Amino acid sequence: MDSQRGVVGALTWVFGWIGAIVAIVVTALSASSAIQLAGVPDPGAITTYGLPALTALGQLSASIALGSTVFAAFFVPPQADGTLDIGGYRAIRVASTTSLIWAVSAILLIPLSISNVSGQSLSKTLNMNNLLTAYGQVADARTWGWTALLAILTAVAARLTMRWGWVFAVLLLASASLLPVALAGHSSAGGNHDLGTNSLILHIGAAAIWMGGLCAVVTYAFAGGHWRALAVRRFSRVAFWCIIVVGLSGVVNALIRVPLGELFTDLYGRIILAKVVALVVLGAFGAWHRRRTIASLDADDAPGADPRRGLFVRFGLVESLVFAVTFGIAVGLSRTPPPPIDTAQLTPAETVIGYRIDAPPTLGRIIGDWRFDLIFGTAAIVLCAVYLRGVVRLRKRGDDWPIGRTISWVLGCLSLLFASSSGMGLYGPAMFSIHMIAHMAMSMLIPVLLVLGGPITLALRALPVAGRGNPPGPREWIQSAIHSKVSRLVANPVVAVVLFVGSFYVLYLGGLFALAADYHAAHVAMNAHFLISGYVFYWLVIGIDPAPRQLSPVAKLAMVLGTLPFHAFFGVALMMSNTVIAETYYRSLHLPWAYNLYDDQRVGGGIAWAAGEVPLVIVMLALLVQWSRQDRKQAKRFDRNAERDHDAELDSYNAMLKELNKGR
Structure with missing residues (x-):
């Protein structure tokens, strides 16, 4: 060689x-x-x-x-x-x-x-x-x-x-x-x-x-x-x-x-x-x-x-x-x-963020004005297509796949497409309040929907097994990634919580956002971080996929409830701040309508404060359903054991109670 x-x-x-x-x-x-x-x-x-x-x-x-x-x-x-x-x-x-x-x-x-x-x-x-x-x-x-x-x-x-x-x-x-x-x-x-x-x-x-x-x-x-x-x-x-x-x-x-x-x-x-x-x-x-x-x-x-x-x-x-x-x-x-560009025709916003913004955001513009994001918009379409292909492969093989998981995954991909490529993605780089809506969606809503889709479980079921003596393939790569040291580190509850919640404080209150706002690459990196950190957090909390660390329902509930005060305090801190975050950047856009940067930031803080409620409801419902299913599985397992040993465990328990009563 x-x-x-x-x-x-x-x-x-x-x-x-x-x-x-x-x-x-x-x-x-x-x-x-x-x-x-x-x-x-x-x-x-x-x-x-x-x-x-x-x-x-x-x-x-x-x-x-x-x-x-x-x-x-x-x-x-x-x-x-x-x-x-x-x-x-x-x-x-x-x-x-x-x-x-x-x-x-x-x-x-x-x-x-x-x-x-x-x-x-x-x-x-x-x-x-x-x-x-x-x-x-x-x-x-x-x-x-x-x-x-x-x-x-x-x-x-x-x-x-x-x-x-x-x-x-x-x-x-x-x-x-x-x-x-x-x-x-x-x-x-x-x-x-x-x-x-x-x-x-x-x-x-x-x-x-x-x-x-x-x-x-x-x-x-x-x-x-x-x-x-x-x-x-x-x-x-x-x-x-x-x-x-x-x-x-x-x-x-x-x-x-x-x-x-x-x-x-x-x-x-x-x-x-x-x-x-x-x-x-x-x-x-x-x-x-x-x-x-x-x-x-x-x-x-x-x-x-x-x-x-x-x-x-x-x-x-x-x-x-x-x-x-x-x-x-x-x-x-x-x-x-x-070919030369007529820079005289470019607006300040077009020079800074790459495109014109001629009117303030309204519900109609947020829904109807689209600018396709080649990174995250493409990712949403590809992820949806690959997932559906896996579901079709299972169906052709005669295996079932829960329709609820498919709906959750498709909704997550559609939400990612909307957050990155609709009016939300269009106005996000220009207004802090819209940016905060997109941030909350990418870190708290979209990951929840994607996690509930169970993509790893689907991949492990749809992909063929390499077989003994054969070189490992995609299925074995996924299994290796799940059990790797990096996955165990990232799946540590403390690490997951710090990445999920701590980034809010470092990015906005620590001054990093003001330094990075001028750069397109920084916005791409921020969105990627929001998605990944949110996915890892909810993977541990409500994920149905195999994980390197299995947490009890009580520990999962504690993770969710433990992060709520930090979200609330972050939102309040934004609303009470006396300085405008990235003020120089936002003023350089010279948007063609009048609005107060301080008021817009207060709206963004209120969004951050309130945004945790909707995902919290979804998470709590998912935890209750998973907890109920776990109890039913344990009950069925207990009934099967009782049928095999003719209630030997129950008889032993009753005998123990009799002995205790004799001692009294």
């Missing part, structure tokens, strides 16, 4: 240079006009062309790191004791090396970015005083600084990982290392930048998994890995959905940046078309793999066959080459000025 690392190193080197050369060529098409539009002196050829070259090399390395981590986590099974298989071990070491390349590229891009923005030559920028002064003033430099830090953490974590469970920590860090770039591209500025940023996050993430996963699978098959047929088939399923996500997110992002009429007339539009052609070619390769090359894997496994000459390996290498070219085009596109 040493050849696997050598092949990956060679591929990274070759494809990195190909991507860098393509990026330089595409950048050269608009280099002079980009400098003129920036209004700064020419920083020199080293900066102009070194910046896209290093970006292409770094992003290709980051993709291989992410894809190799996904490969180690899902495409090849670990050993029986949880230690990584040799293929997974090699893949995670490749992830460490390529993450280090990503980190070095990001560090080198810091002075190049400063040179590009300031118009100074790279030699002047590298002066330590100039570098330290400019770092805090140039947004791109800070972006690459965060990228380098996350990439270094990924490299260290991957180097220390030996067991399968810890691969997921590496996966989280590798994904996070791509986020700063996604949040700082062309899509993060101007109108519709909320849609642009969300689409770019999905686009970059799916493309990295697709490209990096392909490289990992091809090199594994080239080295004759034992599980190569399994790895290729699993990758094929993932790649299919990556193609869809990359295509749809790319269309959304392109329509935001370029009007349809300028796709053929503007240089930026023509480069987009070149990227579309490359993606179509990649999609054709994917379809070919699914129909022809995957079927040839059995022949490649025949005795005496050379896996290095297999059809999949040959076509996979060509597909990886096209990927390198595509990445180069994408990097060149990011260095090409998009």
Whole structure:
């Protein structure tokens, strides 16, 4: 398996240079006009062309790191004791090396970015005083600084990982290392930048998994890995959905940046078309793999066959080459000025949050004005579809699934869609009171409905069992996650309560919200935290799914009642506060109607105070029902035992009472 690392190193080197050369060529098409539009002196050829070259090399390395981590986590099974298989071990070491390349590229891009923005030559920028002064003033430099830090953490974590469970920590860090770039591209500025940023996050993430996963699978098959047929088939399923996500997110992002009429007339539009052609070619390769090359894997496994000459390996290498070219085009596109935006037509709110708000919120506008959230709106639809597919699979098999659970899950998904994409999601970033309604829905209502749907139980029943001697599949992954140390830590009642209630105080009363309100990524992170912390809390309290910690009904009731005073005090504290939270941010929106920020915050505090009542009723009803069912089960179990032993336990109890009476 040493050849696997050598092949990956060679591929990274070759494809990195190909991507860098393509990026330089595409950048050269608009280099002079980009400098003129920036209004700064020419920083020199080293900066102009070194910046896209290093970006292409770094992003290709980051993709291989992410894809190799996904490969180690899902495409090849670990050993029986949880230690990584040799293929997974090699893949995670490749992830460490390529993450280090990503980190070095990001560090080198810091002075190049400063040179590009300031118009100074790279030699002047590298002066330590100039570098330290400019770092805090140039947004791109800070972006690459965060990228380098996350990439270094990924490299260290991957180097220390030996067991399968810890691969997921590496996966989280590798994904996070791509986020700063996604949040700082062309899509993060101007109108519709909320849609642009969300689409770019999905686009970059799916493309990295697709490209990096392909490289990992091809090199594994080239080295004759034992599980190569399994790895290729699993990758094929993932790649299919990556193609869809990359295509749809790319269309959304392109329509935001370029009007349809300028796709053929503007240089930026023509480069987009070149990227579309490359993606179509990649999609054709994917379809070919699914129909022809995957079927040839059995022949490649025949005795005496050379896996290095297999059809999949040959076509996979060509597909990886096209990927390198595509990445180069994408990097060149990011260095090409998009069609100019008439900023004079943008309202302050449109500049800050990405879209216009021309009228105050009313019930009709909250219900009828929709702006689809690409992150949470898509998540709501996907979660609903996957759940219903599991229910249909059970029904086809002849198994029943409670209709109440299905209704609860669907209502939860619809509530998530409404909270993120209706007028509530539209007005949420602009008004504190509407934001607080969405917050309460995402942390207290939606998690309750989702938990009562029992998704883990459904998955464990619908997914097939791998069977003894076979590699673990999705069902076994879920079971492993439930019983992991991380799950036990998160499912600790104290931890769950602190995450659920403590975040209210840290976020709003601790000043974090005021610091984060200006950033779109912060709003996405807040909503994700609300959903996850709420789900974990109610999973322990009313969850019907298996959990690493089983609490008694009394303990569950104590958790619910114990959090109520903290919710109430938080709401009262908001209403009695003498300062407006994130006042600078809200005033910068210059909304076209008059309203008092202090009064709006008091309304938000009242919502936080009262919002706990509705979920509390649902939770109490669910606890009473579960408690009643538990009593009935215990009674039935007692009756069955009595029938088997002819009431021996009752006779023994009566005999004990007789003896006690004799003693009196």
